[in-house]
Amino acid sequence: MYDKLWLIPFFPLVGSIINGLLGKRFIKNEKIIGAIGTGAIFLSFLVSCKFFYQLVNDSVKIHETVVASWMSVGNLQVDWGFLLDPLSAVMLMVVCGVGSLIHLYSIGYMHGEEGFYRFFCYMNLFAFSMLMLVLGNNALVMFVGWEGVGLCSYLLIGYYFEKQSAGDAAKKAFVMNRVGDFGFLLGLFTIFWTLGSKHGVWTINFVEISEKAHLLSGDMILGAGVTTVATLCFFLGATGKSAQLPLFTWLPDAMEGPTPVSALIHAATMVTAGVYMIGRMNVLFAMSPTTMMVVAVVGALTAIFAATIGFAQNDIKRVLAYSTVSQLGFMFVAMGVGAFTAGIFHLMTHAFFKACLFLGSGSVIHAMHHALHHAHLSDDAQDMRNMGGLRKKMPITWATFGISCLAISGLPFFSGFFSKDEILWWTFASTRGSKVVWVIVVVAAFMTAFYMFRCLYMTFYGEQKTNPKAKDHVHESPWVITLPLVVLAGLATVGGFVGIPHVIDVAHIGNKLDQFLAPVFHHSQQLHNIEAHGTASTEIILMIFSVVVALVGIGVATMMYLKNPDMPAKFTAKFSKLHRWVFNKWYVDEAYDVLFVNTTKKLGIFCWRGFDVNVIDGIVNGLAKLIGAISTALRHTQTGQFHNYALTMVFGTVVMLAIFILN
């Protein structure tokens, strides 16, 4: 039934290979390359739909298939195995669906770029890796995908590798991800080793780990529970991949990549891998209230911290990047308070509206870039201070961007409303929740509404501040760009209805997503008594409160950026010091440079100049010099004179005889 699961990652892999090997020399044609790339992921989408449908109608919700054995070393048995359960099914739909749309969009956006084939090769390779990550039935296959998406992220951020900043950003992303990956591996080793050595269960298979996790409950390591230590390590991996405190600084820099990359990798899919991973290992996380609390607190702090930075950015993509970091924080809060379904729900809705926002910004940048290029201007095509008033020029982009802004702000009954509200409710009412975290998250939600509408107003409303020469060359983008926008905006509007909260479910549709994901999450939630309990009235009051908060945020933004365009300048002048801190991202990058980058560099320079050059090279070169000197000395025996040779022979004979006699 499910043994053809391998087809899903297979198509993008083939697409990647074809475009990578043949794209430059043989295919060349952009249309064909784009069709292969988009077609590959679309085929995966179709297959995913089929399996999704099959799974929905299946009474058994967890299916594993093994394609081949990977390695068998001692106690370690690893298969190329795939796992289809409701969690991976939802992820499949998001990755393939949003992925297909973004691939389609890229055909238009990347038109005329040098290395068009390279772009699609990497994008497909990314899709392949992401699908391996999602589908892997054991931690090692997941890790292959985990590293694969990291690699593709690196390649795509550095797509414009001739730009110094792009190369640096790629490097930064890769290194920070590696820090997280280190944590992931440590967590994996801890679980594997403890389960194996203490309980004789040598496995890295997710289903088996989930079944046997209860054995770990009493085990200690380093003075703490094994599950706490291991899940904290896993969470470190998640902070790297999903750009949470303290490893978040790479994501804003990652905007150096082409905009479709930002939409697919750095908004909709890869960065959510950390959330997915926690969902996949929810049994382990649920066992450790400590880790859960850490996850919730880190998520909340990231949500508010990134939101503050979003206030002051003028680059449209950077605003969205910080918004992504912030929204990922929301998801981690959900995971931390035990609202696993809500976390995955927000992951999904976020994929819709954030991908739409990014693609919308891409559409704007595309148009701006062409206009500026046409007028031979070198103004920044991404700076919102060069935009404004684009509503008339780019109506479709404006409409979809606006809808997504409403969704992310959590206005009823857009998708973001449902998912965010569920997170807030669980944070407030869950047995693992916390009122403090709730307050932080609410403030973050207010800020989100504010900076998103600031972004919307600066870009699409008011006077157009584009250089007059380029002003009239700004046009709406072609259909390959606008079609994905429209589809995503539609999803951002209605996507929330799969998870209608019980209290407002007047039509008794039920929370479909919660029911669907129940086989994955309910077991651990019940076992560890994780639930949200409160009265229906409380829930409704909180819901209204959060809507009011969002509306206030929008209102403030409207006042400052639409009604009184002079106000922000006055504001910044008044709080110039604060503004400088916020504008410079609280100087986190600089602090990291001083603390980690420079010390590491110094260590490296010491190892190089101090140790390698002086000691190692000294030994090697010294040896070579010594041998050369011996050789030169020996050459003096070679006189060319016959009697010297004969004398040496006799001398040798005498020595031999001496040895002989002594023996």
Next chain:
Amino acid sequence: MSLSDLLAMLPILILAFGATAILMAGAWYREPLPLLAGGIVTALLGALSAGLVTPPVPEIAGLFSAGGYARFYTILWSLLAAAGLMTGSRYIIEKRIGAGEYVSLVLYAAAGMALLSSATHLVGLFIALETFTLAFYILIASNRNCALAAEAGLKYLLLGAVATGFMAFGIALIYAASGSLVLPDAVMRLKAETGELQAWGLLGWGMILIAVGFKISLAPFHLWTPDVYQGAPAPVTGLLATGSKGAVVAALVGLLAMSGPVWNDLTDLVWLLAALTMLAGAFGALGQSNLKRLLAYSSVTHMGTLLVGVLCQTSEGFAATTFYVVVYVVTSLGAFAVIASLADGRGEPMTFDQWRGLGYRHPVRCGVLVLLLLSLAGLPATAGFMAKFAVFHAALQSGYIGLLMIGILASVISFAFYLRVTMLLFQPDEKASSWHQGSVFEHTVLAVCSSAVLVLGLFPGLLFGLIRQILP
């Protein structure tokens, strides 16, 4: 001497009588090509008869063996003679050297080497050794117009005479101690002796070792090697570096394999000789700026490594040594053949200045040279690696760890000078001049040598299987 004895001696007879016939013919007939062709055919016939005619007796006149081991080397040296004639053909034609003499001397040398590798009597051993040494004295100095060659010939002659003296003295001492000249009886009896007589016998062995040390240039008896190799024409050097040394080692291995471990009292001495030789060769080669001298030192190192294999005195050691001899012969001959094939009116390319950038002028032959040098260095996938590996493995099995370390050190050092030549060949140099294009004969030899190096490197089992069968 019966008819069956004569039949058993057929390969040697073909070589010796063929040589004599060509010498005679050369006195009247001065065209070099037919004489050369006759020589090559004779050598090949010798090899064929050794390979195909089954000897009816195991031993001839109590002097020489006719067993598989002897046959094996007879084939190898006959083929070597053929190759030597092929590489030397252009040399004797261009330098107007008497083809009759040259060809016959090479064939005599081959006969001598074949006899040496199959000697079962100390007198037979002595005769065989002197036969080919004598031939080489003349061959080295065959170009009488070249002062360097004459000097080389003289040096070889004088030092060779000293070595011969040691040899004769050593044989006399062994005879005195054991009362026999027959091998391996003389050696076996020596083992049984005690006291003074055994001491005399061992002293005799020491003397023989000195003579052997000269022939195969073990340190400190190696000093003649670079001078002679440089002075002698490359085709002759090719024979001198391979056959004259290989035959002696073969005789040593044959003797020890027959008689069992007899060197127990001499192991320290041999150990020292091997270590000293490997290091002296490696260090000596490092400072050279002349390819022929470098190859001379390289041959010194290789002889030291061979001695390690002999020292093991195990069947594995003997097999490894025999394999090593074959590989060394093929590789070293090829290297000198490259030099010979490039020689033109200016002489042979020798100094590094002459070799610089030659890889762009003569890519094929310089590529072959690189392959052969890498094999000499012992790079994996070449025959040289397998040979070195086998010897070192045997040394490890026999517990000669110290010697093994020294051998590896020498190998590491030797990489430096082999690679320097390799690099030199492909340094861009505008001044690099073109040399001779080489004859068909020379290219044939190069093709055979380089393919043998590759085949033996990839499928060493082919030869090892044969060697295990024929070792006495």
